[in-house]
Amino acid sequence: MTRRIGLAACQMGPVQSGTSRAEVVGRLIAMLERAAAGGAALAVFPELAFSTFFPRSEIADETLLDSFYEDGFPNVETAPLLYAARRLNIGFAIGFAELIRDGGEARRFNSMALVDRSGTLRGLYRKIHVPGSEAPEPGVTVHLERRYFAPGDLGFPVFDLDGVRVGLALCNDRRWPETYRMLCLNGAEVVLIGYNTPLYLDEAPALAHLRMFHNHLPMQAGAYQNTLWVAAAAKAGLEDGQALIGGSCIIAPSGEMAALAISLQDEVIVHCADLDLIAACRRVNFDFARYRRPDQYRRIAEA
C-alpha cells in the first residue's frame, strides 16, 4: 500500500507591529482548519510567525524586545493553537522567537516547534544559519538576527510523527546544502521550512529579479538531491514597510513543484505527498549506501 501524508504550507500575510498574539493565533487557527479540511495531517507555518519580523529594526528598549519572544512554548497565548491541532487531528510546525531565562542569563534563539496530531509538543529546532549582522551596516538592508539570536545548538533533529520522519529548518537554512544533507542523513523524509525573506536587498540590486528564483532553487535542489518532500511557508506582503516574498510551496523528491501559493496573503496550499516516491527517486540516482563515497570526500587530491 502506498504511504501518503497530506502536507499543508500555511503562508501568512503580513503581521504589522502591535498586532496582538490573540489576533495572530486566531489567523493561524483559521488556516489550520483550512489545512485539515483539505486533507492535511501536517502543516507548516512561517518563521517568527507570532509577530512582525522584528530583526528588520534596531530595538533598544529591552521590554519591547522581550515582547517579541515566547517565554516558553506553548504558553497561555499560544496554547489555543495546540488545542486546535488536537481538535482537528493535525500536526504542525511553527517558527517563534524563543527566550530562555537561565538564572540571570537570557538565551535567545530563532526556533521552530513541532506539534503532533494530539496537540503535544514533540520537539524543537533552533536555526543554525543565522544571517545578518549585530548592528546596521552602511548600504546593507538592516537585518539584525545576529544581534537577537544565538546560533542553534540542537543540530538537525528528525522526529517520528506517526511513522513519518520529519525534519525542520528556518529561512536562511534553506539556502545551505548542509541543511538537507544532514536532515537526509539523519533519516528525514519530510522537511518543513518557515521563512521571512525581503523582496529587495539594498546590497544586491543586481540580484533583485532573482529573489523568487533563489527562493525555490535551493529548496528544489535540496529536495531532489536528498530525495525529500519539502513544505515551505512564507510570511508575505508589505509588513511594517518592508515587502516580503511569498512563494510558499510543496516540493516533491523529484524536485518538482507539487503546490505553489499564488498570493501574498494568508493562504493554505495542500498536497497529498506520496512517500514511496522517495524510494523511487533514491533508486534512480541517489542510492546512498551503494554510490556515496564519504571516505573520498575529504581527501585532498595530489597534484
Ligand code: CDV
Ligand atoms: N530570515 C532570514 O533568514 N532571511 C534571509 C536573508 C534575507 C537574510 C534569507 O535567506 O531569506
